[in-house]
Amino acid sequence: DFVLEDTMNAEKKEDPRQQAVDAYERQRRTIKEVRESLPVYKYRDDLLAAIEQFQILIIVGETGSGKTTQITQYLREAGYTKNQKRIACTQPRRVAAMSVAARVAEEVGTKIGREVGYAIRFEDCTSDKTEIVYMTDGLLFREFMTEPDLNGYSVIMIDESHERTLHTDILFALVKDIARFRPDLKLLISSATMDAQKFSEYFDDAPIFKIPGRPFPVDIYNTKAPEANYLQACVTTVLQIHASQPKGDILVFLTGQDEIEQAQESLSQAMKTLGSKVAELIVCPIYANLPSELQARIFEPTPEGARKVVLATNIAETSITIDGVVYVIDPGFVKQNSYNPRTGMESLQVVPCSQASSNQRAGRAGRVGPGKCFRMFTQHAFLSEMEANTPPEILRTNLSSVVLMLKCIGINNLIEFDFMDPPSPASLQHSLEHLYALGALNDRGDLTKLGRRMAEFPMDPMMAKALLASEKYRCSEEMASICAMLSVSSAVFYRPKEKKVQADRAHANFVRPGGDHIVLLTIWEQWVETRYSMQWCYENYVQYRSMCRARDLRDQIIGLMERVEIIPEANPNPGDTEPIRKAITAGFFYNSARLQKSGDSYATIKRRQTVHIHPSSSLHEDKPKLVVYFELVLTSLEFMRQVIEIDAKWLLELAPHYYKTSDVTDDVKRKMPKTVKS
Numbered sequence: 001d002f003v004l005e006d007t008m009n010a011e012k013k014e015d016p017r018q019q020a021v022d023a024y025e026r027q028r029r030t031i032k033e034v035r036e037s038l039p040v041y042k043y044r045d046d047l048l049a050a051i052e053q054f055q056i057l058i059i060v061g062e063t064g065s066g067k068t069t070q071i072t073q074y075l076r077e078a079g080y081t082k083n084q085k086r087i088a089c090t091q092p093r094r095v096a097a098m099s100v101a102a103r104v105a106e107e108v109g110t111k112i113g114r115e116v117g118y119a120i121r122f123e124d125c126t127s128d129k130t131e132i133v134y135m136t137d138g139l140l141f142r143e144f145m146t147e148p149d150l151n152g153y154s155v156i157m158i159d160e161s162h163e164r165t166l167h168t169d170i171l172f173a174l175v176k177d178i179a180r181f182r183p184d185l186k187l188l189i190s191s192a193t194m195d196a197q198k199f200s201e202y203f204d205d206a207p208i209f210k211i212p213g214r215p216f217p218v219d220i221y222n223t224k225a226p227e228a229n230y231l232q233a234c235v236t237t238v239l240q241i242h243a244s245q246p247k248g249d250i251l252v253f254l255t256g257q258d259e260i261e262q263a264q265e266s267l268s269q270a271m272k273t274l275g276s277k278v279a280e281l282i283v284c285p286i287y288a289n290l291p292s293e294l295q296a297r298i299f300e301p302t303p304e305g306a307r308k309v310v311l312a313t314n315i316a317e318t319s320i321t322i323d324g325v326v327y328v329i330d331p332g333f334v335k336q337n338s339y340n341p342r343t344g345m346e347s348l349q350v351v352p353c354s355q356a357s358s359n360q361r362a363g364r365a366g367r368v369g370p371g372k373c374f375r376m377f378t379q380h381a382f383l384s385e386m387e388a389n390t391p392p393e394i395l396r397t398n399l400s401s402v403v404l405m406l407k408c409i410g411i412n413n414l415i416e417f418d419f420m421d422p423p424s425p426a427s428l429q430h431s432l433e434h435l436y437a438l439g440a441l442n443d444r445g446d447l448t449k450l451g452r453r454m455a456e457f458p459m460d461p462m463m464a465k466a467l468l469a470s471e472k473y474r475c476s477e478e479m480a481s482i483c484a485m486l487s488v489s490s491a492v493f494y495r496p497k498e499k500k501v502q503a504d505r506a507h508a509n510f511v512r513p514g515g516d517h518i519v520l521l522t523i524w525e526q527w528v529e530t531r532y533s534m535q536w537c538y539e540n541y542v543q544y545r546s547m548c549r550a551r552d553l554r555d556q557i558i559g560l561m562e563r564v565e566i567i568p569e570a571n572p573n574p575g576d577t578e579p580i581r582k583a584i585t586a587g588f589f590y591n592s593a594r595l596q597k598s599g600d601s602y603a604t605i606k607r608r609q610t611v612h613i614h615p616s617s618s619l620h621e622d623k624p625k626l627v628v629y630f631e632l633v634l635t636s637l638e639f640m641r642q643v644i645e646i647d648a649k650w651l652l653e654l655a656p657h658y659y660k661t662s663d664v665t666d667d668v669k670r671k672m673p674k675t676v677k678s
């Protein structure tokens, strides 16, 4: 017997299939251990009981306590996905939705897209089998258009609610409303900040469920004097920590992809010069446009003897937790959209983050043990230049797109809409006027047929209008390409430090008359001709990954166009870019600016705000009289990015509700004395 059993075991060990099963078992066991070690686990049963008892529950717990990854699974285990109903969990950022879904799929032991999936704009990774879906808040908002009672869901978890993104705020009101006539629906409002009283009051005094955290203390170090170049200061600090501090990974908060790529380059340069004298430093970036296979790298355990440094945007503040971080470097900035309802001007800018944000960032260092946070600003700046809290996005953004969608859902009276923090009447008024000028609303403020078609496109109404207008100008193929290219435009051109001259020369070959949209279109068309060649991108200093993303986006856009019955058509006269520029102007007429007498700066036509053509624009040298821009970026000056030349007559033709003849005649004529006219 003894012998027999032994041989059986030996056989079992050699069977590769059995080995795979064993490995799987081991992995399952560790996943189970990890899940049970999270702070939320102890409260699993209490939490489920509270959810059973109350329709709406506010859940509060430190970042990393397991809210996002565990609660959905508890609900599934407790049977909330019976009868084909889904559990939805919203995230403000698509990277978080994807990364969390991947983790939960792994924990559940399934492939992503089966029982656990995600849905983000232009990408639906779910199936008939899906029970738990992580989605962006914007996408759930969009679902109200097709399914106003959200009947396919048994639980809606509005996660990261403390972030107060525009879409999260709108969802609050919408889900609160449907909860009244859907008693079977459970609502969870989860947040990482302890200040949940406001949420509770808003949701008719819903109970607050607190998950006690267990953060370790974090020592905070400020700089003694302000830093002139915070990016350089961050890089230096990373190297100092690496050289002098004990084991532990580093997390650096930067404002966007450009900064992250710059820091990554500086760090790898510095490590090269240091050679093999120092331990390995593994640099992992994380930002929205990073391909998902690279995103996953930040979660890989750091090998013994090495140190990991994660260069992240705000996403690492609360949405995703990276285990092993002991050091945080915080320059104290964030890239934000700012909007002036008086001028209707919207621009992206890097601004100081709030004290609350900075404290959250510091907290990331204290998850595995006592940590250290290095702030690249003075204590004085913290107290005097940073606001206590970040104001909700709804108070500082353009509402046109949201207003259009609310109108589509049938919410007409926006003044009485149940906003947690109502936007200013000026801001609402401004959006209504803008939508009227675009033709999405009629003069009574009702949705038009055009408006309904525009709402089909999950993008800014200006872009939607340009796409729809391209049908009339017979260039819908080109507009789809331009639209896709615009959304990756900040990462199309590759310009490495040591090859700037070659890169600039290659990029100059793409320049065509008309402006930047035409340049982007040229790049796209040349790439298509090479059959999507990687080599071609390499030779022309174009980022292959961005082009692939544009290709995906373009397919989606063509799909959306077909949904509103636009048959894709290529410009019959490809040499003539006027139809394309007219279609763009039909959407973006609002963003028009006229060259000033100085010949250097521009002024927006209606409000006369001074703006400049971005130095990277193809129109920077030879400035046209009248332009339309895609977006404004505020750095040292207000810069227009992605600019085309237009004709003054088009504005009257394409936006008769908005421009009068007197707006578009140039300065010389307008200043003529009245007596001459009469």
Ligand code: ADP
Pocket: 038, 061, 062, 063, 064, 065, 066, 067, 068, 069, 070, 099, 100, 102, 103, 299, 318, 319, 320, 321, 322, 323
């Ligand atoms: P909370 O939502 O309360 O901030 P989470 O549920 O996001 O907490 O995180 C719980 C744990 O899951 C953390 O330890 C985190 O590191 C881990 N985790 C989350 N996403 C991933 C991932 N993609 N890969 C590996 N671990 C992850």
Ligand code: MG
Pocket: 064, 067, 068, 069, 159, 160, 318, 319, 320
């Ligand atoms: Mg979370």
